[in-house]
Amino acid sequence: MGTNNSKALHHPDMKKNPVIEVKNVTKSFKSVQAVKGVDFKIFKGQSVALLGPNGAGKTTLMEMIEGIQKPDKGEIFISGKKWKGNESTLHREIGLSLQETHFLERLTVFETLKLFASFYELGQQRVDEIIRIIGLQEKIRSYVVNLSGGQRQRLALGIALLNDPKILLLDEPTTGLDPNARREIWSILMDLKKHSQTSLVLTTHYMEEAEQLCERIIIIDKGRILKQGTLEQLLEEDNGDKIIEFALDESNRSIDGVSVQAGFQIQWDANRDKGVIVLNQIERQLPEFLNFLNQNNLRLRHLECRRKTLDDLFTTMTGRRLHE
Template structure:
């Protein structure tokens, strides 16, 4: 069998007296579109940050292509692309300058950056400052920056949050294309319809644990419900949370 793109076992992370991640284990196969779902505060982002190598786990291991993501490994960083929850841009640069800077940081040709800008439909906005981009445009620029060095594995943390319905559908097409190009994609979201449409497999998280993992259709039939949203609500409960 192929080496998994991601292999995570027994991750734990505590902040003060909050157990943010409490024994998370999962694997992602190469080329898979994998989703992590869960209500706010379920530990999705912390899990993702540990897997990416932004945070050190208190316990457990996270390996990408068999290489631990902590400590920082420069060879590994060239093989992964990340889009963080908040779009992180350099100040006072235009969209083109942003992505050119990322191209330079990853030491790939700037033509490649221009091609990425084109593929996310931002060529017309290339000379616009990042502060003048709409929410959807900024997210697409952020994703283009994550893809500029042609990574094998892409992490996307809530890429559609705050987008209007048209921009979300538009983003889905882009994410499908990224996956269709042979890349492994890990996505966190709290839009269940999105996960149902896009993901090969999803894990549903709550309170720092993975409650259930499987292809959306299987989870739906297993629990005898209509949609992934029903699965989600059945597993995480209906009560209002902060």
């Protein structure tokens, strides 16, 4: 627990220069230590998720990478350069969307994109391309104030993509969106990944988002990295990759921590009134578990078997869930 997965360090691009390097960065706000000594490297073409619950320090970390906030300690290099003295070069390499985007409500979708395009001295052709990429062709004459949540997020993404950035930084691109709107954003990003060498860093609370879009996941909580690696590396633990969740006819906290014969342990989640077991050999262990229930006169109300998820991993490490 609490260690970085060593395999994650052996990325094939290891020998190349990282596009983002965060070195022992800390940041406090008065009494709150938002980021406490974070280190990571991101290489060209990689997609990386910063996954963590509310208050983990994701936005603070992103804003330091974006040059919006300054670390108290530590260093950040973008394409090998620090922000100080390289602002205009780095702004050309980065596309970003903030956790909350405030548009000028009196502009249309087209006018908004045109305005941002003018900052990069880009013409209408690029605006048209972006409108196609984000699928807002039917909304170009709509005022931004009248867009749905998902359309606003697509517009924010379009602005981030305008200057064809080498590095795309997205702070919670789909938070608050319904599953359909979320999938629309995912599909734009997956297309982008397929057709470009853009490096993507996004923050999210949604493990599905990290799994779908990012080949590397950095789990952060309370300002620290808890674990990082590919999904497989993160979930591959010696105690197994299958989860059984069960409920009993009567709440039974006393079986918390009980070890069953075959060497697996029951955890009782009192908040959800559920038992949880992690198994590595379900075919052998499930019958033993059922036997255990039988012998102890415990009656099942519900039993579910599923693959272990990042949320389960987060719970194992912190005792909390990603969504509280």
